[in-house]
Amino acid sequence: VTRVALLGFGTVGSAVARRLVAPVPGKPVLTHIFDRRAAEKRADFSPNGAPVVWTDAVETILHSDVDVIVEAIGGLDPAGAWIRRALEAGKSVVTANKQVVAREGHALWSLAARQGRQFRFEAAVGGAMPIVRAIGEGLAGDRLTRIDAILNGTTNGVLSQMDATGCSLSEALAAAQARGWAEANPSQDLDGDDARAKLAILCALAFGLRVDPLQIAATSSAAIVAADFAEARRSNGTIRQIAHAEYDAARRELTAWVAPIVVDRGSLFARAVGPQNAAVITGEHSGEIGIFGAGAGGDATAVAIVSDVVAIARDRAAIVPPPAVTSDFTLRPSPFKLRTSHFVLPEAV
Ligand SMILES: NC(=O)c1ccc[n+]([C@@H]2O[C@H](COP(=O)([O-])OP(=O)(O)OC[C@H]3O[C@@H](n4cnc5c(N)ncnc54)[C@H](OP(=O)(O)O)[C@@H]3O)[C@@H](O)[C@H]2O)c1
Numbered sequence: 001v002t003r004v005a006l007l008g009f010g011t012v013g014s015a016v017a018r019r020l021v022a023p024v025p026g027k028p029v030l031t032h033i034f035d036r037r038a039a040e041k042r043a044d045f046s047p048n049g050a051p052v053v054w055t056d057a058v059e060t061i062l063h064s065d066v067d068v069i070v071e072a073i074g075g076l077d078p079a080g081a082w083i084r085r086a087l088e089a090g091k092s093v094v095t096a097n098k099q100v101v102a103r104e105g106h107a108l109w110s111l112a113a114r115q116g117r118q119f120r121f122e123a124a125v126g127g128a129m130p131i132v133r134a135i136g137e138g139l140a141g142d143r144l145t146r147i148d149a150i151l152n153g154t155t156n157g158v159l160s161q162m163d164a165t166g167c168s169l170s171e172a173l174a175a176a177q178a179r180g181w182a183e184a185n186p187s188q189d190l191d192g193d194d195a196r197a198k199l200a201i202l203c204a205l206a207f208g209l210r211v212d213p214l215q216i217a218a219t220s221s222a223a224i225v226a227a228d229f230a231e232a233r234r235s236n237g238t239i240r241q242i243a244h245a246e247y248d249a250a251r252r253e254l255t256a257w258v259a260p261i262v263v264d265r266g267s268l269f270a271r272a273v274g275p276q277n278a279a280v281i282t283g284e285h286s287g288e289i290g291i292f293g294a295g296a297g298g299d300a301t302a303v304a305i306v307s308d309v310v311a312i313a314r315d316r317a318a319i320v321p322p323p324a325v326t327s328d329f330t331l332r333p334s335p336f337k338l339r340t341s342h343f344v345l346p347e348a349v
Contacts, residue, residue, distance in 0.1 A: 002313035005032035005066040005091075007058065007082060009041050011180075012096055012123070013072035015302035020309070021047040028068065028306075028313045034061045058082055062089050068312055070305055071095040080104055087111045087119065092316070094308040096123035096301055102197040102213050106204065109322035116319055118312050123304035125198040126151060126277045127295040130304065134291055135205045135281060136323070142283030144206040146246040151198040153275030153296030154189035155221050155241040157181040159260065160273040163229050163238045169222065181275045181296060192218030192241065192258035199243040199256060206281070207247040209254055210325040217334040219259035237262040240269045252329040259334070268292055 004020055006013050013035070020030035030052055035041050038056040045052075055061065058078075061069060062085055069086040071093060073079040080100045086093050087108060095101065100108070101121045112119035122132045126149075135144065150156050154176060161172035176182035188194050196216040203211045221241050232239050240263050245256040263269040268290050272278040277295025280288050294300035312318075 001026070002028040002068060002309070002316065003031045003066040004028050004068045004070060004309055005034065005061045005064060006030060007034045007061065007069060007071045007079075008073035009033055009035040009038075009045070010072060010074075011298040012301045012305070013070070014045065015298035016070055016072060016305050017045060017047075017052075019302050019306045021049050021052065028309045032061050032064055032066055034058050062086060062091075066091060067316060068092045068094060068309055070309065071097055071100075072305070073097070074099075076100060076103065083108055083119075084111065087115055087117060090115055090117060092118040092120075092312050094120045094123075094305055094312070096121070096305060098124040098194065098197045098201060102200045105201060106210065106322050106325055113319050113321045116317070118318065118320055120308035120311065121201075122308050123301050125201055126279065126291075126304075127153065127275070127293070127297065128300035128303045129277050129279070129291050129293045129295060130307070131202070131279055131281075131291055132205065134289070135202060139281060139283055139286060139289065142286045143249065144247075144281060144283045145249075146282035147199070147202055147206055147244070147279060148269070148282075149199070149202070149243050149279035150240055150269055150272050150277050151195045151243045151279075151295070152189050152192075152241055153277060154182040154186050155195075155260075156272055156276060156295070157274050158186075158190070159221065159224065159239055159241060162224065162226060164273070166226055166229070168226060169224055179274075187222070190222040190241075191220045192243075195241060195243045195258040196256075199245055199258060203245050203247075203254065203256065204325050205323060206245070207249070207254065208323055208325050209247065209329055210327045211254070211256065211331070215331055217257040217259075219257070219334075221260040224260055232262045235262065236265050238265055238270050239263070240272065242269065247329075253332050254329050255332045255334075257334040 275296040
């Protein structure tokens with residue numbers, strides 16, 4: 001049996017816990033939960049299956065006999081250091097933390113391989129949408145050239161609500177917050193920081209490029225107004241925050257940006273409403289491959305985490321080396337012009 005510990009009992013962590021406690025023979029089982037407010041939160045969660053050890057001391061988890069540690073805390077610090085220590089202690093790690101994966105993913109993955117353990121992060125990009133596996137494994141036989149994607153559920157919730165109701169951005173944001181889709185401070189989402197961290201992760205997997213998320217051009221969605229949607233509608237379009245990356249391997253040139261742009265009403269992107277995500281991955285031989293679905297939410301994100309835990313449990317001895325990445329490429333500036341209104345129009349999406 002694979003024994004699993006959880007770091008963080010928040011939205012995602014508590015959903016992971018609910019999925020891992022049912023005692024199913026041969027399935028991974030949750031044995032430990034770390035939370036800084038363990039004493040308070042354990043009352044919310046007392047499964048009658050196998051008893052779970054609650055602790056507010058992360059050392060207890062790091063020194064325990066678990067096989068897999070799930071990190072569901074978020075942020076660079078202390079989560080990044082805890083992931084490293086978990087790997088050093090000989091645990092496999094599953095995380096939903098895009099900041100840590102974008103900054104230190106390659107080093108952590110290498111460390112895991114040296115330790116004979118695994119580092120998996122399907123939940124860090126696209127929520128329940130298995131895009132990390134699609135790119136890293138499912139399409140590994142192709143040479144990928146382009147990714148277009150909606151990667152931020154909060155911004156998508158806001159923009160799709162503005163589109164559907166004609167309301168202002170602040171009204172749409174309040175509605176998204178009321179439905180639990182948006183953080184109290186959504187600037188990381190609207191400004192594109194969240195999406196560019198995720199896009200950097202995908203560039204490593206798809207093109208083997210080490211991209212600093214801060215180098216990816218980002219245009220904020222915070223200035224979009226109702227009139228922009230009216231204008232987009234005149235060309236049978238709507239507005240979505242799109243993350244785009246295109247790699248010309250012969251020239252070693254990457255184009256990468258995150259921006260609110262006009263997308264065709266008939267496109268996969270226009271169909272994404274609320275916290276849904278969507279991606280079209282283009283390969284030289286496979287053509288366009290689309291993937292679509294729940295990009296956020298505790299239960300949906302927990303599916304991606306539990307799927308990673310299950311993958312580890314199926315083959316705990318598997319050593320999966322990270323893909324080779326290079327910094328030897330040029331990042332081209334964003335190719336499109338800013339228009340007088342607040343959104344930008346691409347050459348083609
Ligand atoms: N929510 C989603 O839809 C979603 C989707 C994809 C990925 N993710 C990722 O999943 C991770 C968790 O997100 P979440 O939405 O579950 O967040 P959350 O509800 O805020 O939960 C975070 C948990 O970590 C704890 N925590 C935060 N900072 C800590 C610190 N410095 N030391 C100890 N504990 C700390 C929190 O404790 P307190 O309760 O005491 O604050 C809480 O238990 C993040 O990496 C996020 O980016 C979330």
